[in-house]
Amino acid sequence: MDDQARYAPKPTRFTVFQRTFLPLQIWRFAVINLKMIDIIRRGHRAMGHHD
Numbered sequence: 919m920d921d922q923a924r925y926a927p928k929p930t931r932f933t934v935f936q937r938t939f940l941p942l943q944i945w946r947f948a949v950i951n952l953k954m955i956d957i958i959r960r961g962h963r964a965m966g967h968h969d
Contacts, residue, residue, distance in 0.1 A: 929937070936942060
């Protein structure tokens with residue numbers, strides 16, 4: 919196996935910044951949770967439940 923196939927690529931400085939910048943992580947966490955809540959609510963509505 920050659921060296922390129924053995925190692926994962928080194929992340930760019932911007933990628934490292936995105937992974938380590940806490941306010942961005944908090945924002946992304948909030949967004950994905952709101953999306954999940956929306957999907958769950960829609961599922962409950964479809965089953966005849968009322969919020």
